[in-house]
Amino acid sequence: MATLVMSQAPVGGFSFENCKRNAVLEGEANKVGCSMPAARKTGTTICGVVFKDGVVLGADTRATEGMIVADKNCSKIHYISPNIYCCGAGTAADTEMTTQIISSNLELHALSTGRLPRVATANRMLKQMLFRYQGYIGAALVLGGVDCNGPHLYSIYPHGSTDKLPYVTMGSGSLAAMAVFEDRYKPDMEEEEAKQLVRDAIAAGIFNDLGSGSNIDLSVITKGKVDYIRPHDQANKKGVRTGDYKYKRGTTGVLTKLVTPLNLELVEESVHTMDTS
Amino acid sequence: MHSTTVVFCKRKLTPVCTGCVVIKKRPNRIFNTVYRKESGRNGITMNTRGLRSQLKDSVPVAGLCPQGAYGVQDSLRSGFTSVKNELLPSHPLELSEKNFQPNQDRMNFSTLRNIQGLHAPLKLQMEYRAARQIQRLPFLQSSNLALDTLRGNDESIGFEDILNDPTQSEMMGEPHMMVEYKLGLL
Numbered sequence: 001m002a003t004l005v006m007s008q009a010p011v012g013g014f015s016f017e018n019c020k021r022n023a024v025l026e027g028e029a030n031k032v033g034c035s036m037p038a039a040r041k042t043g044t045t046i047c048g049v050v051f052k053d054g055v056v057l058g059a060d061t062r063a064t065e066g067m068i069v070a071d072k073n074c075s076k077i078h079y080i081s082p083n084i085y086c087c088g089a090g091t092a093a094d095t096e097m098t099t100q101i102i103s104s105n106l107e108l109h110a111l112s113t114g115r116l117p118r119v120a121t122a123n124r125m126l127k128q129m130l131f132r133y134q135g136y137i138g139a140a141l142v143l144g145g146v147d148c149n150g151p152h153l154y155s156i157y158p159h160g161s162t163d164k165l166p167y168v169t170m171g172s173g174s175l176a177a178m179a180v181f182e183d184r185y186k187p188d189m190e191e192e193e194a195k196q197l198v199r200d201a202i203a204a205g206i207f208n209d210l211g212s213g214s215n216i217d218l219s220v221i222t223k224g225k226v227d228y229i230r231p232h233d234q235a236n237k238k239g240v241r242t243g244d245y246k247y248k249r250g251t252t253g254v255l256t257k258l259v260t261p262l263n264l265e266l267v268e269e270s271v272h273t274m275d276t277s
Numbered sequence: 278m279h280s281t282t283v284v285f286c287k288r289k290l291t292p293v294c295t296g297c298v299v300i301k302k303r304p305n306r307i308f309n310t311v312y313r314k315e316s317g318r319n320g321i322t323m324n325t326r327g328l329r330s331q332l333k334d335s336v337p338v339a340g341l342c343p344q345g346a347y348g349v350q351d352s353l354r355s356g357f358t359s360v361k362n363e364l365l366p367s368h369p370l371e372l373s374e375k376n377f378q379p380n381q382d383r384m385n386f387s388t389l390r391n392i393q394g395l396h397a398p399l400k401l402q403m404e405y406r407a408a409r410q411i412q413r414l415p416f417l418q419s420s421n422l423a424l425d426t427l428r429g430n431d432e433s434i435g436f437e438d439i440l441n442d443p444t445q446s447e448m449m450g451e452p453h454m455m456v457e458y459k460l461g462l463l
Contacts, residue, residue: 010441010443010446010448011437011441011443012436012437012438012439012440012441012442012443013374013435013436013437013440013441014370014374014436014440014441015440015441016366016367016368016370016371016374017367019367019368019371020367023367097439101434101435101436101439104434105433105434108432108433108434109432112432129435132373132377133370134369134370134373136370
């Protein structure tokens with residue numbers, strides 16, 4: 001607005017100035033028949049399972065924008081702290097920024113307390129932030145890690161509710177993955193068994209859900225060690241072309257050849273040095 | 278919000294000339310509500326009203342009411358207005374975000390009062406008042422370091438630190454007019 005005097009100092013954070021304008025624009029666009037561009041979602045399968053010594057998190061790697069695949073190999077397992085990782089489903093930007101903010105806050109908190117951060121702390125911070133924004137931040141997360149109390153696994157929904165469970169799935173392919181978990185989960189599994197189970201669950205999501213695809217990423221978190229396996233399994237390999245449309249040299253026969261040299265004279269030559277400092 | 282009251286100059290017994298303007302702040306409503314709701318029994322003080330009504334009482338819904346003297350819209354400062362713009366928020370979160378910090382403070386004071394007694398929030402509010410007065414001129418950005426430390430915001434990062442950085446805002450107030458507005462001369 002064109003005013004000389006601002007009555008309040010500008011504050012940071014979300015600005016709702018353009019909401020009314022956007023609503024009007026959307027109304028106009030709908031009248032004509034077009035629609036506004038959709039935010040990039042991660043249309044995902046993410047899951048996690050607690051095994052004997054730790055937690056295994058798994059995710060697919062496809063990001064969609066409406067009906068189009070926006071990213072064939074995106075990374076959905078985000079770093080929160082050296083012993084805590086988080087998978088994110090929902091709007092891609094929201095999950096990225098939320099996990100980065102919580103990661104920074106957890107780092108500051110750990111520096112302040114002097115201890116390794118706990119998974120429950122990350123869970124509480126995420127839940128309070130998501131509830132504050134009443135679900136407008138579309139981030140559904142699977143949070144897992146190992147701290148001084150053992151391995152923990154939480155699922156966090158966009159409106160701010162959380163569940164602490166031994167195995168969780170989220171995303172559009174969550175039903176397919178949960179079917180695999182319900183069938184084959186046992187408490188206190190070995191690491192290899194848990195990795196195979198998560199791989200199979202994500203594969204079920206990839207093959208049965210349009211929003212998930214490409215590769216399977218795994219992250220195995222144990223006390224003192226994190227294995228970030230990307231990609232663990234290339235479930236959908238891009239096909240190899242069997243034929244080639246290029247013609248070999250000499251396929252077309254040459255009948256005549258005429259060479260005409262162009263006589264050009266050098267008029268002026270000047271050298272400009274670029275300032276690359 | 279600042280409000281000027283007419284003060285009679287002690288020397289000349291006439292309304293104060295512009296050379297010596299005194300700013301009087303409206304008394305802080307929080308103190309009033311805290312006293313009113315105290316009900317003691319065997320030395321235990323409890324809030325007779327719930328937390329929700331406390332919040333509603335003390336926070337004026339300042340975001341959407343027209344600003345300026347007498348509550349009329351101020352075309353010079355805020356441009357043309359329409360009733361629809363003033364009454365409805367443009368986004369459901371707008372009001373709750375605008376009042377988030379005051380609501381947090383109020384909740385913390387209330388809890389502190391229930392745990393430690395009346396002195397704790399009173400002393401803290403005095404410190405908040407003192408810290409809030411350390412400001413630069415109105416058109417410059419103040420860091421509010423003391424206030425942030427008191428609130429505990431110096432050890433956390435939120436969207437207000439990342440998005441819409443005030444130091445990079447596109448609008449800048451005209452210095453003279455902003456200072457006059459703050460002093461109530463305008």
